[in-house]
Amino acid sequence: MAIGMGVQAYALTQATVRALYVDLLSQAQWEDLIRAPDYDGVLALLSKTVYGATLQVDRSLLTPRRAAYQIRFHLAEVYAKLIRVSPSRARSVLAALWHHYEVDNIRVALRGVEAGATWDQVLHLLYPMPRYVEVTLAQLEKMVRSGSVSGAVNVLKGTQYHSLLDHALTRYEEERSLFPLEVALDLGYRRNLWDAVLGLGKQDRETALMTIGMVLDIDNLLWALRFRVYHHLSEAEIINYTLPMGYEVRDDDIRLVARGGDSAQAVFRAYPELRESLRGALFSTGEELGKLEQALLRLLIARCRRMFIGSPFHIGLPLAYVLLNEYEVRDVTLLIEAKAARTPASAFAPLLLTPQA
Amino acid sequence: MFRSQSMIRVELVVPEHDIVAVTESLAESGTFEVDARNPGESSVSQANAWDQQATVYAALAQRISSVMELLAVDAGSPPAEALRWIDPDTVARDVDTIEREVKGPVQELQDARRKLESLSRTRSQVVPLYGLGVDLQRLRNTTYLYVILGSMPVDNVARLQASLEHIPSTLVRFGERDGLATVILFGMKRDAEILMRAARSAYLTVAELPDEYQGTPAEVLEALEEGITRAREHILSLEETLHHLHATRIRRLRHLHWRVQASLTLAQTIAGFRKFRYSYLLSGWVPEPGVERLRRSVVAVSPETTIEVAQPTVQERAVAPFQFSNPPLTRGFQQLVTIYGYPNYEELDPTLLLTLTFPLIFGVMFGDVGHGLLLVALGALLLSRRVRALRSMAGFGTVIVACGVVATLFGCLYGSLFGFEDVIDALWLRPLEQTTDILLASVIFGVGVLTLGMGFNVVGAALRRRWGDVLLDRNGLVGILFYWSLVGLGAGVLNAELPMPVGALAAVAFVTAIVIWLSERLKPLVEGHGFKRADLGMGLVEGFFELFETVLSLMSNTLSYVRMGAFAVAHGALSLVVFILAEMVDPGKSIGYWIVVALGNLVVIGFEGMIVGIQTLRLEYYEFFSKFFTAGGRPFRPLSLAKVEGR
Known part of the structure; x- marks a missing residue:
């Protein structure tokens, strides 16, 4: 019965995802891109891919920063298409996931205000979000033009982000640092995403947790480790700056990291499959944390690819597809910046997540 | 025209x-x-000082707009007199003065509002403690205990408790308002730093009690109320100051706004x-x-x-x-044309044809004397611009009036008045009773409209001297002949009386089909460029498929007009449903019956009127316009220094 309902609800979604799947860059295309002689070569190759349409901009304007901005339009289209064709509950989860970029845009706008940047300087650092947004481009512009952080927060009145930031404003005023605002934004957003997932039916919830749950776990674990390694925060602070919920990473793991316990124990308990590749790591240096992040994201990408095996009539398929796209866009951006800076392939290729996954 | x-x-x-x-x-x-x-x-590079001037004016415009926003002054309408360039230094001096006048009180007002907000927040933090008979100041000055009183997001309370699991402490939660909980955190003085860092990381905002607010919560609340009253009075007096500034500076600000905007446009244009x-x-x-x-x-x-x-x-x-060079009465229809697209400069403007056919098609589908007259009244209301909310739709007033008039005429032809079929006689037919006749009439009407469209295409091509298109295009003379021969053959199948034998019609259809098939090859020949031989094989294959598509589109375009008759029938049927419902509600036909009839009629007018309007637009855009209108043009946009936002 449940399967039958799933087929009915997700028939259009899975057909759309299947049709879009071929747009992902193939291994051969990645190899060509990595081998491209320079930035122009990358643009020429990308113009023959699904990103070609978004790069239809006068070449003189297509700086690496602009190119990175343009290719993000593709992700916006992917999200818009899948949100449109998904059943209503899945739609709210996809939209909540999509709002991750809205959070990033708010963060960029706040940093722009703090740095006294102009709107033109900020615009192309934003994620293009033409649809399914709570904070419009006009509001972001108003935030930047407001000239003060409290004014910028005020612009967000009526959105879910206002109360999150408003509660943190006192600390901003005292410390003159965006850190408390950004942490409040991150925590609040992820709580909402978690709640959206919990609002799904049983089967969808379990499937969604396999991807979104892992995304939240990775963030939570890395936050805890970074707060300890880089910021030297106290146990109580780390706990307050992390999420109380998780899928594979438990609150006990976070508390273990927070009180300065054996971080490796927490990491390998949650992800035993990393025990071999990261053997001996203590996760107490920036380099080790970088490696851990790479390994976790590769694990997530592999899990997303596995979603395409077996029954496709569930929320896991669109979620896996948008995540694969997100990491592909991240990799293309990295490639563009590396080629523009004439970085040798040996230096940046190992950092790409999607080609080797 | x-x-x-x-x-x-x-x-x-x-x-x-x-x-x-x-x-x-x-x-x-x-x-x-x-x-x-x-x-x-x-001979000289285009880069000139006007770009820099434009930047200066843009900055001035931004400053003026900020001051206007602070004083809640809108731009108003552009001034009647011609807008002229204004010296930027003069503007800068004026703006400096106004900014000085405005910014002080505005800053003070913001501070006063912030103070009011802070007092209100403190009050809401203290309210839950009202019954506590303890001096809050003394609570803070204890020797061994460390106490933090404040408010924090409700979502963070449990996390803060968890984070202090290993620290001797107690978190007491009092009340909750707007997602914030009032809490008191008790701990040991020696753990003060840990407790404070934990509290801050959980976004606990410590209640700052100024020195004048001392005593028990009840006493503090009383003092807070007085402080809030004083802050409100201060805000009121500042608002009055700003109101006065608004009244005295509004004219100057608007004047500067328009002159600077004009100068900005001027500088950008000259650049x-x-x-x-x-x-x-x-x-x-x-x-x-x-x-x-x-x-x-x-x-x-x-x-x-x-x-x-x-x-x-x-x-x-x-x-x-x-x-456009159409009479003012057709402006609403002209707007419908521009929604589809602007005619190319050399193309014919379809506005007048739309003015004739749109109300006709609508009227056929929506024929009812009562509903038509109500539409006329609605259109007249829009045209009168009396209702502020409807002013933006005034342009469509003529369209609605015309549709209403024709709907009324067809109401007379159908004998329908607010859905009653027995009040007036039908001058022509009753769609519900003569369904076949109305459907057939719709198709005949469609054939006429499509032929009109093709004829318009012929005239347009002739004016552009594209003789190949005049003669051989699928929407040209050959196309018309082909279409009519197909229509004749169709009529023959239905046993209609034909002016010529079926065999002759078939021959005409066959010959014209061949011509259309070869039309892309023959057009250059007609226009004196010789027969087009390049890619002959591929051209013939493409021509065949185009012919096939032509036949299909002619058939589907013609049959599309059946919907006219179908909607005329549906209109009657919907009215019938209204009467059935009314009788079910009130078989005695007293007040209940008439309420249902009135509401039903409103639903029919609103709901069906909208659908019929969309269907009419569809028939015009996809069936009719596709025969002659490419809409590849652009509007004439004269230079103007009075740019109004949103227009």
Whole structure:
């Protein structure tokens, strides 16, 4: 019965995802891109891919920063298409996931205000979000033009982000640092995403947790480790700056990291499959944390690819597809910046997540 | 009426010292569209000081708009007199003065509001502690205990408790308001730093009690109430000051706003002109009747300016703007055309045809005397602009009136009044009873409209002297012949009386089909360019599929008009449903019956009227326009210094 309902609800979604799947860059295309002689070569190759349409901009304007901005339009289209064709509950989860970029845009706008940047300087650092947004481009512009952080927060009145930031404003005023605002934004957003997932039916919830749950776990674990390694925060602070919920990473793991316990124990308990590749790591240096992040994201990408095996009539398929796209866009951006800076392939290729996954 | 206002290409060579006056004069005339395309080679780089001027004006505009926002002044309508360039230094001095006047009270007001907010927040933090008979100040000054009183997001309370698991402490939660909980955190003095860091990381905002607010929560609350009253009074007096400033500065601000906006547009426009050593070259489009007036006004401000006027070349005509020349009554229909697209400069304007066919198609589908008259009344209301909320739709008033009039006429023909079929006699037929007749009549009407569209295409092609299209296009003369022969064959199948034998019709259809098949090859021959031989094989295959598509589209376009009859039937049927419902509600036909009938009629008018409107638009756009209208043009946009946001 449940399967039958799933087929009915997700028939259009899975057909759309299947049709879009071929747009992902193939291994051969990645190899060509990595081998491209320079930035122009990358643009020429990308113009023959699904990103070609978004790069239809006068070449003189297509700086690496602009190119990175343009290719993000593709992700916006992917999200818009899948949100449109998904059943209503899945739609709210996809939209909540999509709002991750809205959070990033708010963060960029706040940093722009703090740095006294102009709107033109900020615009192309934003994620293009033409649809399914709570904070419009006009509001972001108003935030930047407001000239003060409290004014910028005020612009967000009526959105879910206002109360999150408003509660943190006192600390901003005292410390003159965006850190408390950004942490409040991150925590609040992820709580909402978690709640959206919990609002799904049983089967969808379990499937969604396999991807979104892992995304939240990775963030939570890395936050805890970074707060300890880089910021030297106290146990109580780390706990307050992390999420109380998780899928594979438990609150006990976070508390273990927070009180300065054996971080490796927490990491390998949650992800035993990393025990071999990261053997001996203590996760107490920036380099080790970088490696851990790479390994976790590769694990997530592999899990997303596995979603395409077996029954496709569930929320896991669109979620896996948008995540694969997100990491592909991240990799293309990295490639563009590396080629523009004439970085040798040996230096940046190992950092790409999607080609080797 | 069917063509664009004739456009003339105008080029002006303006001495540098007159460029502002000439540009102002061009804008004032309202008849000059700047041609943004490169007008030719020049000896001097285009980069000039006007770009910098534009930047200066943009910054001034931003400052003015900020002050206007602070004083809640809107831009108002553009002034009646012609807008002129204004010296930026004069503006800067004025803006400096107004900013000085405004910013002080505004800053003070913001501070006062912040203070009020802070007092209110403190009050809401203290309210839950009202019954506590303890001096809050003393609570803070204990020897061994460390106490934090404040509020924090409800979502963070449990996390804070968890984070202090290993620290001797107690978190007491009192009340909750707007997602914030009032809490008191008790701990040991020696753990003060840990407790404070934990509290801050959980976004606990410590209640700051100024010195004057001492005592028990009840006493503090009383003092807070007094403080809040004082803060409110202060805010009121500052608001009055700002209100006074608003009243005295509004005219000046609006004046500056429009003049600076005009100067900004002027600077941006001049920056786009081709610059020579001592002169500028301007080129653009002017509607023919306005050329002389433009010449006179330019010469009046700059006698040294040279003006060259020329009819556009063939290439230029392809990019010339289109300006409608329709009577005012057709403006609503013109808007419907522009929603589809603007005619190309050389193309025929379909507005008048739409004005005739749109109400007709609508009326056939929505024939009812009562509903039609209500639509007339609604259209008249829109035209009168009496209802503020409907003013933006005033342009469609004529469309609705025309649709209402024709719907009323068809109501007489169908004998229908507010759905009652037995009050007036049908002058023609009753759609519900003579369904086949109305459907057949719709198809015949469709054949007529489509033929009209194809005929319009023939006339348009003839005016452009494209004789190949006139004769051989699938929407040209051969196309019309082909279509009518198909219509004749269709009528023959239905045993209709035909003016010629079926065999002859089939022969005409066959021959014209062959011509359409080969039309892309034959058109150059007709136009004197010889037979097109290149890619003959592929061309023939493509031609065959185009012929196939032509047959399919002619059939589907024609059958699309069946919906006219179908909606006429549906209109009657819906009214019938209303009466059935009314009788179910009140079989005695008293007040309940009439309420249902009235509500039902409103639903029919609103709901079905909208659907019929959409269907009419569909028939016009997809069936009718596709026969002759490419909509590849662009509107004539004269230079204006009074740019209104959102227009």
